[in-house]
Amino acid sequence: MILVTGGAGYIGSHTVINLINAGYKICIFDNLENGHIETINVLKSIENDIEFVKGDLRNTEDIEKVFRQFKIDAVIHFAAYALVGESVENPSKYYRNNTFGTLNLLDVMIKYNVKKIVFSSTCATYGEPAYTPIDENHVQKPINPYGASKLMVERILDDFDKAYGLKSIKLRYFNVAGCDEKGRIGEWHNPETHLIPNILKAADGKVFKIFGNDYNTPDGTCIRDYVNVEDLAQAHRLALIYLENENKSDVFNLGTEKGDSVKYVFETCEKVLNKKINVEIVERRPGDPAILYANSKKAQTVLNWHTERTLADSISTAYKWEVSNVQYI
Ligand code: UDP
Numbered sequence: 277m278i279l280v281t282g283g284a285g286y287i288g289s290h291t292v293i294n295l296i297n298a299g300y301k302i303c304i305f306d307n308l309e310n311g312h313i314e315t316i317n318v319l320k321s322i323e324n325d326i327e328f329v330k331g332d333l334r335n336t337e338d339i340e341k342v343f344r345q346f347k348i349d350a351v352i353h354f355a356a357y358a359l360v361g362e363s364v365e366n367p368s369k370y371y372r373n374n375t376f377g378t379l380n381l382l383d384v385m386i387k388y389n390v391k392k393i394v395f396s397s398t399c400a401t402y403g404e405p406a407y408t409p410i411d412e413n414h415v416q417k418p419i420n421p422y423g424a425s426k427l428m429v430e431r432i433l434d435d436f437d438k439a440y441g442l443k444s445i446k447l448r449y450f451n452v453a454g455c456d457e458k459g460r461i462g463e464w465h466n467p468e469t470h471l472i473p474n475i476l477k478a479a480d481g482k483v484f485k486i487f488g489n490d491y492n493t494p495d496g497t498c499i500r501d502y503v504n505v506e507d508l509a510q511a512h513r514l515a516l517i518y519l520e521n522e523n524k525s526d527v528f529n530l531g532t533e534k535g536d537s538v539k540y541v542f543e544t545c546e547k548v549l550n551k552k553i554n555v556e557i558v559e560r561r562p563g564d565p566a567i568l569y570a571n572s573k574k575a576q577t578v579l580n581w582h583t584e585r586t587l588a589d590s591i592s593t594a595y596k597w598e599v600s601n602v603q604y605i
Pocket of ligand 1 (some may be wrong): 471
């Protein structure tokens, strides 16, 4: 059985669908603070056999209960806070949950002799890029507590490998976009801060705000690498297979290797929706680097991971979700 922490959240729930389609047995552990019980219900309607345990990583007993009850073979660990701005205002919250919560999880894993983990890391561990595209050897100097909380876990994982033989795959995500092709689950944050959902939410007549058009990029807006969430989910399955076959630790960037500007993403949304959306340029958002995109060659060659979906695909599935999800919000 695979334990998926944060399986009621955005990337976690899409990965659960990928894994159940591949025949894995799943236990989801989530405190439902940012995840949703409705998402669990949808996942259970797809596969009745999914176990769900409501619990919090900051409480070791919650974690132990799972390991006592189920025979866990490996863990995919998504559960974390992930808002950069909030992490600057409240670093304690981030270190306590993302770093110490993970340490609790790892301690319990070692106690129960579970020695395989796939960890959700982030391109925010690199900080301000010294060069692009960013490869895995780029220096890691995070510029906010969110990135730092994740980098600390990467270091802990390396030390746990040396000391206890815990094998980890660290997946450093770039920007994630899109939703389940069948529209069953999607990106559901409250408040929503991300680019594509914010553009789509403005499509009904509100005004979408671009955070700055005076960056040193061709059109002045920030450039990011938007990887589709179902492509990203597939990378987790491949990472599990790699751990099973090779039994060794490694790290991979997950991105499309293509940088798209905010303005380009906005225009692509208008094209996909075939609709004009109101837009205004406002101040820069603090902490946004001008350009971030991935060199993902290592994931392509070692994991045999290839992205299959375009930015337009991500926008189209995200819009399908946005329209069908209104009853929940
Ligand atoms: N962005 C924007 N307006 C919004 C949300 C985001 O202009 O309402 C920009 C943001 O400044 C960044 C890019 O879109 O340059 C991607 O932001 P997002 O929050 O989606 O992801 P991040 O890069 O922060 O992980």
